[in-house]
Amino acid sequence: MRIEAKYISQVYPNGSYGLDDFSVEIESGSFVTVLGESGCGKTTLLRVLSGLERYACGELYLDGVLSTDIKLKQRKTAMVFQEYLLYPKFTVWENVKTALERYDLDGAEVMRRVNKALRDFGLTDVASQLPRNLSGGQQQRVALAKAVVTDPELLLFDEPLSNVAEEQRAEYMSLISELKARLPQTTFVYVTHNVKEALTLGEKLLVMKDGKAVQYGDTAFVSRNPYSAEVLGVLYGTQAEGNRIYNPATKEFVVLDADGECLSGQPRYLKLPASLDGRTLKLGGTQIETDEDYPFRFIGTGKDTYAYIPSDKISGSPFRGSEALEAERDGENYIVAGVKVRLCGIKDFCGKLYFPSDSVLLYENGVRALAHYRINDVNCYGAVRSGYLRLPCGKIAYRGKNGRVRVTLRGGNKAVTDKKGLKFTCLGEDDFGEFRIAYLRLKGFDNYVTLKTGKTYGKKRIKPDLFEAVVRYE
Amino acid sequence: MKKGFIYRLIYGKGKEKDFTLQNLPATRTKQFFFVFKNYFGKIFRVNLLAGLFVIPYLVWDFILTGYVARFMRGLPAEEQFSHLLRLSLLQYGTEIPMIMLAFLGLAGGFYIIRRLFWGAPVMILKDFGKGIRQSWKQYLALGFITGLFNFGASYFINFNLLTVSKEVEFIHVLAIFGIVLLTLICFVALVFALAQSSLYGMTFFGLVKNSFILTFKRLFRGLGIFLLSVLPVLAFRFMPWAFMQIIGGCLTLIIGIGFALCVQTAFCLKVFDEFINAKSYPKFVNLGLNSGVSFFEALNEEPAEEQDDEN
Structure with a gap:
């Protein structure tokens, strides 16, 4: 499964950003490890990819199809969690079987797939045992079998080794590597805060910080050619000494510019x-x-x-x-x-x-x-159906009575704002016959918003019930 | 992160070492406790399902026992004797089809409990139905015979009680004792028959013959196990107060049947391993114990839905 995330932002009710203008392209069949500190948005990214969480703005394409056009049941995605999430009163066999319940398979096919998954992960001897009788490593293998039995195109791992004993981790990592070799067409996205896992497992490395993708590329390349002090800090925990920082991978000092970008490394842009x-x-x-x-x-x-x-x-x-x-x-x-x-x-x-x-x-x-995304029938049709306002790089903010708040304005429904409207300046329009795309800028802020509408808006107040947007105060 | 009490109760403490076949119980007795503890939820559900088939018998028996007791109360022995055959036919005769129905529930129950002991995957509803489909003819036949025997034994006991005289009291007591003993032996044979019918494919005559052979090979132990499996619930059943009988009935429906099936399955598997499997089905010897193989290895192939995996 090929993944294209474009300027995805995810805002929580308390105003914090899970993902902030996050963009990445992952080729089908890749093994990507996502590395970052706690709270950088790794788990949010997984939840957005799996469809468990909706993102506030941006676009997510899965194999070229906008994710909002794909029903959750139709996504061939599986996830392995940190906490295993096995049913405590079901045996190992039953736990793996539950993963197939949403598919319309006959009994013989279910049994064949479950038995095969148990054999592949060396769980036949414990098939009738409850999870409480198993070690952490065995439970994680059951979770893995449960994920793989559905033949997913995208396999997501949310720090699966956190609860596994140290002596079993190497075995589990080698199991995942073998699994990837057996599933060359399946895209693996493996989230961890452990640098050793990140540098060992995946062929690609995505470094995240504060909801953003700070660097993405081949694992060896990223470790040797970091963009910035941020990346080195996440990778190795190194601190800058004046205008330079030590890269343990190359055993060299890297010079930093005033913005913390590595001058002797490859710049981001x-x-x-x-x-x-x-x-x-x-x-x-x-x-x-x-x-x-x-x-x-x-x-x-x-x-x-x-x-x-x-x-x-x-x-x-x-x-x-x-x-x-x-x-x-x-x-x-x-x-x-x-x-x-x-x-x-x-x-x-x-x-x-x-x-x-x-x-x-x-x-x-x-x-x-x-306006940095495709303006074509597919995208615009998606906008019509969802009624959402597109914010490819929007950082429109609204200050409510309580200061930093998240304001959602529902299309056609009541507004949650206590103001009558938001003042925009119309920068331009594209006419597509049945509808228009208007490009608007909120006064005082550095970015724009696109609005799909049947009407033209210039320097006028726009009623909040005409569009839907997630905003924050910057 | 330290886990709380409820978490540890549900998910366990977290084992450091992998669970292997060596962690399984060493004997069928230990396996009974292992199965009863780990699969209590499944046993409870099996009990409820089998209980559905037993309810008609329990209710009808409760009603008729009360009716017969009220009818006979205060009548002299001779008059009671004159009504004995009719009332016996009314009570025990009409119970025969209900006993047959109850045995169908036992067919499903035995099948599932045996799979739990073997460490096989279990889907409660599906396997319950499969157990019934597999052995319903023989279980119905056994139920019919049991119902007839129940009628005969009860009539014989009541006959002796009502015709007892001081001169031949000893003979009557001996007769009653004899019929009770015969009943117990037949019930032990019945348990073997039920377990074999669920596990092996054999003719009805072979089933009955084998059951009695096994009964006499393990008579005292079989009697003890049988009483152990049914006594906790039957103790309420035979108390003279209706309230206690209702409690006994409720216990039967909640866990009594499952408990009895587990006890009897553990015993039967031990006996089968010794006398049958050792010669004919070596892979099934100690299946589910730490000295046996895993269920998947014993089957040696992917089980299809309709395949009879016992043979």
């Missing part, structure tokens, strides 16, 4: 001056034509504009949907449009660097200036 000429976006000698079918829409004024390209999406060889930048190479440094940047792991470089055209972030005076 390639930042290039950009300009907009009509519907043509120019950056670094490349021209990208924007039109109605193109995946972004410019909503700025065109002055003092920079384009940000995620460095982990840059490749030395072309691919579908990519644009090219002329570049010169100097070791692991590249010079692009006069800008020197360190890019690691670029293969097959032939004088050009390639990047996905829809990955460009455009900023104007530090404010994002692009």
